Amino acid sequence: MSVRKEEIKNALDSVESRIQKAAKSVGRDRDEITLIVVTKTYPSSDVEILRELGVVDFGENREDEGREKSAEVLGTWHFQGQIQSNKIAAIGRWANVVHSLDSSRHLEKFESSLPAEKILSVFLQVSLDGQSDRGGVLPQNLEDLAKTVMNTSHLKLVGIMAVAPLKENPKAAFSRLAQIHLDFRSKFPLASNLSAGMSNDFEEAIAHGATHIRIGSSILGVRSPQR
Numbered sequence: 383m384s385v386r387k388e389e390i391k392n393a394l395d396s397v398e399s400r401i402q403k404a405a406k407s408v409g410r411d412r413d414e415i416t417l418i419v420v421t422k423t424y425p426s427s428d429v430e431i432l433r434e435l436g437v438v439d440f441g442e443n444r445e446d447e448g449r450e451k452s453a454e455v456l457g458t459w460h461f462q463g464q465i466q467s468n469k470i471a472a473i474g475r476w477a478n479v480v481h482s483l484d485s486s487r488h489l490e491k492f493e494s495s496l497p498a499e500k501i502l503s504v505f506l507q508v509s510l511d512g513q514s515d516r517g518g519v520l521p522q523n524l525e526d527l528a529k530t531v532m533n534t535s536h537l538k539l540v541g542i543m544a545v546a547p548l549k550e551n552p553k554a555a556f557s558r559l560a561q562i563h564l565d566f567r568s569k570f571p572l573a574s575n576l577s578a579g580m581s582n583d584f585e586e587a588i589a590h591g592a593t594h595i596r597i598g599s600s601i602l603g604v605r606s607p608q609r
Contacts, residue, residue, distance in 0.1 A: 384431075389603070390431050393603070397597060400584075400585060401588065404584070405588055410588065417595060418441040418462075419598065419602070420441040420443070420462070420580075420597060422441070422442055422443045422447060423447075424602050426451050426454045429457075432601075433457060438457045440457050441459075441481075441598070442461060442463070443462055445466075445469040445472050449475070459477050460479045460481055460596075461479070462480075462482055462577075462596060464517045465485070465517075467488065473492075474502060477502065478502070478503065479505070480502060480503070480505070482505070484507040484517055486527060489530060493535070493536055500536060501537070501538050503538045503540045504538065504540065505540060505594075506528060506531070506543070507543045508524055508559070509521075510544050510550075511550065513547070518545070524542065524566060528570055532570075539573040540575045541563075541574060541575030542573075542577070543576075544559050544578050546583055546587075552586040556583075556587050559590060560590040563576045574593075575593045576592050576594070577594040577596065578590070580596050580597060580598070581598060581599045
């Protein structure tokens with residue numbers, strides 16, 4: 383085993399242990415939680431190692447990186463960055479899941495640009511602090527956006543996503559998110575997933591119902607600067 387593979391395996395095992403412990407502490411089944419390893423800025427060789435170690439869900443924040451790596455490594459590819467209008471058609475060609483849909487305008491562009499045979503799974507990103515710089519629709523506007531998705535032919539609504547505000551205690555943020563999620567599920571029971579939690583707060587997210595967690599640096603190490 384190469385030094386890098388052993389390094390990634392040890393980190394992955396550690397994160398897996400923490401996921402299991404967090405799930406058990408709130409009476410949840412580990413199988414309810416999907417681990418998405420965020421590979422942005424890391425080389426395709428790291429993604430190949432992850433695939434060899436059994437990881438099948440990969441997350442990218444930039445279209446160009448996602449396009450390149452998804453062509454080299456088979457898996458379920460998640461786009462989770464802020465969406466740029468001019469990148470939508472390209473994202474739709476390689477992504478299996480988009481976590482950051484927060485605009486009816488973007489929704490319409492995905493719908494019109496997707497290949498006829500493709501169904502794209504989408505999470506609606508909700509803002510927990512009302513700040514637009516990190517993306518997300520206000521909670522009171524979630525229902526209207528969800529109804530619009532439900533009326534499309536190529537988009538499948540699977541749940542909601544959120545990022546904990548930088549200056550807020552994750553427990554408080556995810557507690558608020560759990561209530562938003564509960565209300566959303568009551569109206570859209572087939573879209574019951576919750577994408578929340580990253581390297582610094584995924585255990586708290588699991589405690590508050592996250593079904594998808596997005597972890598990068600805790601598995602792959604400190605990131606190099608963006609290209």
